[in-house]
Amino acid sequence: DAKTTQPPSMDCAEGRAANLPCNHSTISGNEYVYWYRQIHSQGPQYIIHGLKNNETNEMASLIITEDRKSSTLILPHATLRDTAVYYCIVRVVTSGANSKLTFGKGITLSVRP
């Protein structure tokens, strides 16, 4: 799986959009971009994933650049409960034979009141 690079931390004000960047310059054509987050003392939680098109769900939006070398996770209206470590993961989605998630250090998002 390709490697990802994320800043160690960022903060944003409650109610504002949080834009979390991720670089994955060595991504290959069959690798998806996944985002998970881990709120303190809880298990990781799936947020969203995409291949090349932008994606949106009830939690967030995922913007992937045209060359697919980077992406941005957008939380449109951050709340205090969004304070967490966010992991950007690039992986091939196979039939499941080797479908592990390789977690990096992630980015710590702090939402301030």
Place this chain on the structure above:
Amino acid sequence: DTAVSQTPKYLVTQMGNDKSIKCEQNLGHDTMYWYKQDSKKFLKIMFSYNNKELIINETVPNRFSPKSPDKAHLNLHINSLELGDSAVYFCASSQRGAADTQYFGPGTRLTVL
């Protein structure tokens, strides 16, 4: 209902003891995993099982033995516990397919004294 549950939530034990952590998922998934999160917060895959068959074994010491009695359960048995085994252990499950999204349990904090 909790999708992925683990018991116990906390486990404190002496070096040399044998202990087990249980995991159950009620999502109907066919693949289950164990991850370890150490004191530096790195999350790493340990094992994965698909339909009760071992798929991934990430060079984990053979003191760790996963056991899958059925698709909904993946238990982790640890023999001769060592200080370095202290960590948070997360169980996860997924269904093989296009998304292969993994759902995590709440974690079991193991402390070896």
